[in-house]
Amino acid sequence: MKIVKSLILSAALALGAATARADEKPHTIPAPIQDEMIHQGPESIVLAGGCFWGVQGVFQHVKGVTRAVSGYAGGVAATAHYDLTSRGDTGHAESVRVTFDPTKTSLGRILQIYFAVAHDPTELNRQGPDYGTQYRSAIFPSDEGQASIARAYITQLDQAHAFHAPIVTTIEPGKTFYPAEAYHQDFLALNPDYPYIVINDLPKIAALRRLYPGSYRDRPVLVGIVAR
Structure with missing residues (x-):
């Protein structure tokens, strides 16, 4: 398997990352006041919040999620590749397309977990x-x-001072999602001992189980091979 995250970088920055997040550990936040009506049929939303390994890993453990695929959104098809996106000038964000059953979980709960567990929404252009x-x-x-x-929901959370700083999450409609390379799919589930995962992402899974036990499932829903 091609490994693209540097072990040295992960170890060197781990302490700094922990310090930066010390004031914003995962914690419960209010549920959205505004949510969708329950309806039949699958629904998808694309979420970006740092490295897609962790975001995908979190939502693969959420009840009602039927598929969570790592990929790229915000740019064009020609640059929807890891080596190009990593430059930071393509417009793409590492993203996860979360598909869920609205009769088993709501968009509001997906967003609640996204803001509370999957990433820190107060960090600008970093995680x-x-x-x-x-x-x-x-x-x-x-x-x-x-x-x-x-x-x-962003307005609600900011007005409630749910975080120590304003939310910087952008809403970017009309963008195409492009699945990432196969070696990025299910990365957390397949590599639980990988240092980057241990330091940055396994604590998110633990937080999901602790903070939202009713939405947590122990066995993740995996992608398998994704065609490009």
């Missing part, structure tokens, strides 16, 4: 040891209904 616009906090809604709920 933990990763820096650059490709690691920005962003929501790529499927439609205006999703965008409206996301905007309202």
